[in-house]
Amino acid sequence: MISNKQKIALSELTDLNWLKKNFFSNEDQKLELQAGDKVTTQGEINDKMFFVESGSTSGYFKPADGEEFKVFSTGSNMIVGIYSFFSHNNCSYTTVKANEDTIVYYVRKDQIPSRDTSEYCLFLEHILPVVVNEIYLRQMLTINSISEKESAVKKLFEHEKMATLGQLAAGLAHELNNAVSVIQSKTDWITQHMKEYMGEKDSKGLYPFFLKSLEKGQTLSSAEIRNRKEEIQQLLDLRESAARKLAKMNLTEEEINTIGLKENQDLIQRLGYYWDAGLALHDINLAATHTSHVVQSIKELGAANRNDTRNFNLLTSIKKTLSLLSNVLRNTELTIDVEEDILLSGREGDFMQVWVNLIKNAAESLSSAQLSKPEIVVSAKTQGDWINVSIADNGIGIDEESMSKIFQPNYTTKVSGLSFGLGLGLSIVQKIVTIYGGKIRLECNSGWTNFIVELPNK
Numbered sequence: 139m140i141s142n143k144q145k146i147a148l149s150e151l152t153d154l155n156w157l158k159k160n161f162f163s164n165e166d167q168k169l170e171l172q173a174g175d176k177v178t179t180q181g182e183i184n185d186k187m188f189f190v191e192s193g194s195t196s197g198y199f200k201p202a203d204g205e206e207f208k209v210f211s212t213g214s215n216m217i218v219g220i221y222s223f224f225s226h227n228n229c230s231y232t233t234v235k236a237n238e239d240t241i242v243y244y245v246r247k248d249q250i251p252s253r254d255t256s257e258y259c260l261f262l263e264h265i266l267p268v269v270v271n272e273i274y275l276r277q278m279l280t281i282n283s284i285s286e287k288e289s290a291v292k293k294l295f296e297h298e299k300m301a302t303l304g305q306l307a308a309g310l311a312h313e314l315n316n317a318v319s320v321i322q323s324k325t326d327w328i329t330q331h332m333k334e335y336m337g338e339k340d341s342k343g344l345y346p347f348f349l350k351s352l353e354k355g356q357t358l359s360s361a362e363i364r365n366r367k368e369e370i371q372q373l374l375d376l377r378e379s380a381a382r383k384l385a386k387m388n389l390t391e392e393e394i395n396t397i398g399l400k401e402n403q404d405l406i407q408r409l410g411y412y413w414d415a416g417l418a419l420h421d422i423n424l425a426a427t428h429t430s431h432v433v434q435s436i437k438e439l440g441a442a443n444r445n446d447t448r449n450f451n452l453l454t455s456i457k458k459t460l461s462l463l464s465n466v467l468r469n470t471e472l473t474i475d476v477e478e479d480i481l482l483s484g485r486e487g488d489f490m491q492v493w494v495n496l497i498k499n500a501a502e503s504l505s506s507a508q509l510s511k512p513e514i515v516v517s518a519k520t521q522g523d524w525i526n527v528s529i530a531d532n533g534i535g536i537d538e539e540s541m542s543k544i545f546q547p548n549y550t551t552k553v554s555g556l557s558f559g560l561g562l563g564l565s566i567v568q569k570i571v572t573i574y575g576g577k578i579r580l581e582c583n584s585g586w587t588n589f590i591v592e593l594p595n596k
Contacts, residue, residue, distance in 0.1 A: 154215055157264050162189035162243035169244065171236035177218060178230040184222040185247040190214050193240025197232035199320065209320065210279050211237070217268050221324055223247060224269075224331075231320060262335065269328055270418045273321070281429060322426045329419050336412065342405060343397055344412045347387060351416035355424065355461045358388055359474040374400060383410050421461050428462060428494075431487030452480040452489075452518055452525070459493040466501045467514070475517040480525055483596050484574050495567050496529045496589050503533035503587065525595045530588035541580055 169188075171177070177195060178184045194213045200206040209232055212218055222230040228247070251257035329352070336348045358366065367385035370376065373394070376384070384399075384406065399405055453476045460467065460474075482489060497514065504512035509532065518527040536544065544564055564578075571578045576593040 153264060157268070158189065158243075161245040161249070161261075162191075164243065164245075167244050167246075169242045171240045171242065173236055173238050175236045175240075177234040177236065177242065178222065178232065180230055180233040182230055183228050184219055184230040185228050186244040187217060187219045187223040187247075188234075188242045188244045190216050190218065191241040191243055193242075194237045195234050195240060195242075196237055197234045199232050206233075210275070217272065218242075219244075220269055220272055221327075225327075259339065266332065266335070266415070270332075270415060270422075273325055273328060273422055274418060281425065284429060318426065318429050321422075322430070325419070325422050325426055329423065332415065332419065336415070340412075342408065344405070344409050347409060348412040348416040351387070351413045352420050353416075355417060355420040355457070356386065356464065357457055358386065359460075360470070360472045362474075370394075374403065376403065376406075380406050383413075387413050421464070424458055424461050428458075428487065428490060431485075431490070447484045448486075449481045449483050450486045451478075452476060452482050452527070453478055455482070455486050455489055456493055456516060456518075458486075459490050459497060462490075462494060463497055463501065466498060466505075469512065470501055470504055471511060471513045473513070473515045473517075475515065476527075477519055480518060480520060482525065482593060488570050488574075492567050492570055492591065493529070495564075496591075500529060500531035500533065500587070500589075504531055507534040509533070520595055523595050525593045527591040527593070528588055529591075530586050532586055535582050535585065535587050536580065541582065544580060 168191075169177075171193070177188055180198070180200060190212055192214050194211060195218055196211045197209045197218065198206045199209045218234050219230070222228050251261055333349070333352070337345050340348075363382065363385045366388065367378070367381045370384050370389070371378065371381040373391065374381070374384075380403075384394075387409070394400065397405060397409065399409075453474075456474065456476060460472070493516075497516065500514050504514070511532075513532045515530045516528070517530075518525065520526075568578050571591055571593070574593060576591060578589065578591050581588045581590065
């Protein structure tokens with residue numbers, strides 16, 4: 139589920155009071171809804187954007203040949219109707235209903251300031267973080283939905299009913315494809331429009347950093363960020379928080395001089411806005427792509443053939459994985475020691491499933507251990523005909539009895555259960571590795587738990 143911490147993040151991105159005061163406070167544009175009342179209707183024109191003052195709403199999508207299902211939910215201090223409001227045809231893609239007694243205020247499209255005015259720029263500065271946040275929250279809901287469906291798949295595997303599993307998995311993938319396609323298309327839309335907007339409005343030479351974070355995401359490990367932060371502090375004499383923000387961007391001294399940060403440190407906050415906006419869109423795009431791959435994997439459960447293979451960079455795939463896991467790794471010291479030129483042959487999404495599962499498992503182990511200095515080390519090197527990828531953590535470890543069973547389907551070392559990939563435990567990770575001619579083993583020594591994936595060096 140989406141945490142309260144995630145839900146309140148919007149207040150840190152923009153001034154909601156400003157939006158409420160200037161656009162969502164007209165008593166003549168106030169709606170008092172009861173449970174079941176519709177705010178928008180799928181396929182119908184909607185030229186309004188709605189602010190949920192109190193109560194909650196949910197959005198439902200009905201495919202042409204399927205049953206209606208929930209796409210998102212909102213609470214108070216959230217906005218609905220964004221996509222239809224900003225689209226060219228103003229057509230709502232969902233039916234939004236009140237879940238309970240709910241009060242909303244709305245603004246019509248013709249009440250938004252004209253494009254060539256300072257008021258319009260101010261409106262965009264406040265509404266764009268809302269748009270990005272809405273896409274992020276709905277992407278998280280889609281991922282939560284996939285997790286719930288994966289639990290159903292796990293139960294079927296427990297009874298070893300592979301034929302039935304295949305039928306249900308196909309139906310599940312069909313249902314999820316609708317939601318994922320909406321997320322992908324709307325993410326593409328907002329990405330394109332934000333690129334245009336950021337490029338047009340930039341007068342300080344900051345646009346390249348929006349593109350940099352949009353295209354590459356967060357590339358540095360926590361150890362690298364810490365080292366770079368100290369260098370930037372010495373160079374610019376900054377507070378630790380400001381230096382850390384610049385360190386995450388991996389700014390070179392040349393870039394710092396080009397922007398003029400030494401002479402004008404007030405630009406740091408504005409630069410952070412460009413960077414964070416690009417990074418948010420990068421992670422959303424990455425999550426949508428990975429979600430699509432997971433859905434495809436569900437369709438192909440039991441299949442041993444991988445026809446659409448290609449060469450890809452191992453380090454790049456690991457960094458993409460870390461972007462997906464940024465929340466669970468937030469309080470963990472992460473070290474990456476991977477040769478930059480290692481290439482793997484296969485479907486990158488398959489291997490990202492392996493990295494996601496192993497790194498997430500390590501993070502969950504560290505969270506349970508409640509260590510003062512939790513650490514994860516991801517390393518990789520070539521050794522003759524093999525490529526060895528190691529994911530190690532200094533958590534609570536695994537006892538000998540569990541080590542002998544750890545790769546069995548449905549085995550868990552936690553009361554609450556580990557959430558690996560498709561909910562099938564390490565067996566699904568082992569299966570993916572085996573399909574590509576590799577091996578996986580577990581080593582525990584000196585307080586470290588280490589999963590080692592051995593892959594052919596083709």
